[in-house]
Amino acid sequence: MTQLKKARAGIITPEMKIVAEKEHVDVENLMERISEGRVVIPANVRHNGLVPCGIGEGLFIKVNANIGTSSDRVSLEEELAKLKTAVEAGADTVMDLSTGGDINLIRKRVIRESSVAIGTVPIYQAVIKAVNDKGALVRLSVDEIFEVIERQAEDGVDFITVHCGLTRAALESLRKQGRITDIVSRGGAFLTAWMLHNDRENPLYENYDRLLEIAKKHDVTLSLGDGLRPGCIADATDRAQIHELMTLGELTKIAWDQDVQVMIEGPGHVPLNQIKANILLEKQLCHHAPFYVLGPLVTDIAAGYDHVACAIGGAVAGEAGADFLCYVTPSEHLSLPTIEHVREGVIVTKIAAHAADIARGNRYAMERDLMMSRARKVLNWEAQMKYAIDPVKARKIRGESPPLEEDVCTMCGKYCAIKQVREYLSPTFRDRNR
């Protein structure tokens, strides 16, 4: 029985209890939101050692980190180190997007060593197998796709990206309107190539029931992918994107009928002024299923700093109601991320999620800011380091520029405003300090 089915039956699972406690929410209320599909707990029954995490309405905004090998760079050790780094930096989930080396082995090791929910994009492995075995991705058979999905589900994958809404009709929308960057989703590009070459419908759409059966059996949460997400801001919110999103809404209802948990994936490259409308569209068209945004990147020119372009978009998306932010690293559009880039990507995306949690009025999110500010007021540097989102980096920067007087920093030195206020104004202000 999936978490969704149990919630509908009024059963409070151990996973729900853990999530409710972490989130400071009432467990009955959480159960109700799960039963309505507004919250998911991706938790494959076979993922031993998982500490469950809830994603959706009324919860802290979550952050995902992508790791995984590519055909160009394969190191199991490095990917396991990225997993460790991501989780330590605060990632709530990790996706293993490996496309190089022994993909089965890497995935198994990642799941075994991960306490956070693990996601994958099974079509990657299916395509690679077809290329290796048959010389071309277009020769992939439908059975082979589902064999890979089944195997990954049996390994304990908690959520899978499946581009089920990328239909021939949606492609026709794309063709008619035209785009600058066409298709930038890897899974979307694979499926499109397969569909056009074989003159057939999307196998994940046509055989959606088969997918739901696997998902139901292992309680794999479906992350309905956006194969037609815009690859540049000029393509944002176009017919193709919205066409696919509408189909994802239909598929959400069908999954719910089978008690399968669902999230919706969203863009992508989106100008700042279109983000709010994108969140609204997802919530309305997909019946308030949790929204998992891949960015959004608010400009196309930030190569090397795409994590910052993503933090801007992610914060605004989060404030508008996005539930789950996929990180972007400084390597985006340039290379596979290094371990240090993984760390940086997670931290800036956490900042975005945190800023949005505060904006949404989550009072538990504000507590740490208050502690930090009180530590600043009394020039308590140890406490400031403790409450910093990344104590290691904060300590490093301060340590590299030691102040002459211990209680200040080298920015203002002895002319520190807080110190001045303390010296001159405390008697006046003291009586009414909160």
Added chain:
Amino acid sequence: MTQLKKARAGIITPEMKIVAEKEHVDVENLMERISEGRVVIPANVRHNGLVPCGIGEGLFIKVNANIGTSSDRVSLEEELAKLKTAVEAGADTVMDLSTGGDINLIRKRVIRESSVAIGTVPIYQAVIKAVNDKGALVRLSVDEIFEVIERQAEDGVDFITVHCGLTRAALESLRKQGRITDIVSRGGAFLTAWMLHNDRENPLYENYDRLLEIAKKHDVTLSLGDGLRPGCIADATDRAQIHELMTLGELTKIAWDQDVQVMIEGPGHVPLNQIKANILLEKQLCHHAPFYVLGPLVTDIAAGYDHVACAIGGAVAGEAGADFLCYVTPSEHLSLPTIEHVREGVIVTKIAAHAADIARGNRYAMERDLMMSRARKVLNWEAQMKYAIDPVKARKIRGESPPLEEDVCTMCGKYCAIKQVREYLSPTFRDRNR
């Protein structure tokens, strides 16, 4: 005659012509906006070699970088290197906030070597002089304050931060409501100490006419400072802040009566959901004078990554109508920035400004994104590097992880989505590519 006076007289200055051309706006229209105080061109008549820059309504959002020594770290060479780095990275203006070493010499050299407008906070130098000469900042005389302002104006400073709105009444608002971090503005803290100790009104408020006389003579733009800006998100948009802002609105009108150009400085630490209201308040209360925001930082806990917290706030502020973003570096709250931190601070703030320009519908801002996206579509890496906001960093990241096939990157290797689309879909899609 100031730019404002000339605009009111219907005179198109060489500065207006240069700005109009850079901004792709009609020069008559620009002149009108200057005459209404909605646009300023900070251009001290004595700043030789200045390439003028416009700030305000209808123009690209501008970015300022703060440099300068502190009592703890003094190196003229390093500050000149920061100036060069900031301008190369795209800073539109630079503020020299030096408080250590030979402040007069540093300022003169910075002005001489800068093609961008230079700003200062004269109260810093006045206070340091009082501390050195008389042993305490509270012994500073009113004449000494104005001597410093006059000297800096004569040196060619283009805009000065003056905390004229920090009145005793505003301080009383602060005292009554209470705050977590009281005062975090250095100038604000100095003036407050002086006012409370001497039991007198703010000398910059009481002698505002004297200030206007100096500003008018050299066409120094006044950047009316927010000495009571919130130092943590819990203090944002409180009575003290708004009290000061209302006074700045009054002072704006008085300055305009004397043909003096004015900008308004704004917060600070502000939660994401309060930024839009803060912009609206400034525009309404200060009669659409250009708004220069110091952040805003959307969380207090991002030490080491405050440039990212600032990019999030700056982008949202820019979209809502802020005209001028003061950068924050990774060193904020920790130390004086290094040259590398200056560079990083400018670039992420430029990303925020650019994202906001796009959101505001500035079609010239979108051009570069379009060029970048077209380069991506055809896998033209040289062009991608050219259009990247920081070609050096983009090239470095790509270079450190060379792909096996030249036309892709190591993120996806041979499974690059764009390459797949090109191989399989081009015949289908080609006919309608824009």
